[in-house]
Amino acid sequence: MGLRVGFLIDRWEPGRGGAERALARLAEFLAQRDYEVHAFGVGSSGDAPGSFHPVKVGGFRRSERERRLGHALVGAAEGAACDVTIGVRHLPRVDLYWPHGGAHRRSFEARRESRGRTPGIARGRHRVFLDFERQLCEGGGARRIVCVSDLVRRELAELYPACASRLHVVPNGVDLRLGRDHEERRWSWRKRHRIGEQEVLLVFAARDPVLKGLAALLRALGQVRTPVRWRLLVAGGARAGTWGRRAQKLGVPFERLLFLEEVRSEDLFAAGDVCVLPTWRDPFPLVVLEALAAGRPALVSGRAGCAPLVADARVGSVVEQPDDTPGWSCALEHWIEVVARGEVDSEAIRSRVGDLDQARWLEAMELQVRAAYGERAGGR
DSSP states (O other), X not given: OOOEEEEEOSXXXXXXOHHHHHHXXXXXXXXXXXXXXXXXXXXXXXXXXXEEEEOOOOOSSHHHHXXXXXXXXXXXXXXTTOSEEEESSSOSOEEEEOOTTOOHHHHHHHHHHHTTOOOOOOOHHHHHHHHHHHHHHTSSOEEXXXXXXXXXXXXXXXXXXXXXXXXXXXXXXXXXXXXXXXXXXXXXXXXXXXXXXXXXXXXXXXXXTTTTTHHHHHHHHTTOOOSSOEXXXXXXXXXHHHHHHHXXXXXXXXXXXXXXXXXXXXXXXHHOSEXXXXXXXXXXXXXXXXXXXXXXXXEEXXXXXXXXXXXXXXXEEEESSTTOHHHHHHHHHHHHHHHHTTOOOHHHHHHTTTXXXXXXXXXXXXXXXXXXXXXXXXXX
């Protein structure tokens, strides 16, 4: 039996996407390598890997519950005699800290900006999260910090200079088989959802549609002028009624929109033609990596940590600011027409993520886990 690894997270539910899905993939990989996998949290889904240990906390205010939860997760992992612990957020200490969302300070600011607010002072649970982040990074609570992109490394080094030597960049991996041999899947999915064969399908996928720029996308689409027929698939948690009414006010007919809460990755870019993410904040969006792996162009804002991958005229477009409506409408028109003419260079697009193979990423993460264990055993 290998090391006993403890995953510390509030909800051990891979279906939530993002950090949860990445943690689950790593846990499954480590289990296959004979690691003993344990997870600690307040809830778990049936498809989550490893042995789950529920942690219960009380508190009248959410900020108090979050602080208690952070300490309770650490205490539970220590009580289970884990050799090494892994956490993604909201903890006072952990062996390997893996902040998928990057610095919470930057996420907090971006979330307020996406809603038209000033940066403001963090209060309540956000104050707790910032206190934990400072403790992990500046106070040495995290032995090793893995950054999903250079954007995350830069911002953490800027905010917490004391942690610079503990920062290690390991970009997320992607299944490079996505999009291969998908023609049958493409047309069956499109037929089921009444997407025409000649329609260009734009894809926007996000659990937080405000932060990821859906409003900015709808404003830009309201100004798109092209004879090519297009549709927009909005996947995730966006409410069709609320956003549909907003779209109509911006000049986007409701019939151009398709809202779906859940879409499998293999369907998303088998059926879709262009990934669009005018995000206010995303350290390294998996949805963009999946689009590129499937040979689909991507349009992203300069706020996305994957922007360097897209900064190639054959691959997609980077519009620096999410609220640059003319810039977005121009990029959208261009790529809608490129797709309609059949001029997408799928192989050039796939080549941008050729070194981000999921298997290679998992092996790199295992090395980080082993290194964190070594530092713990050595008293560092």
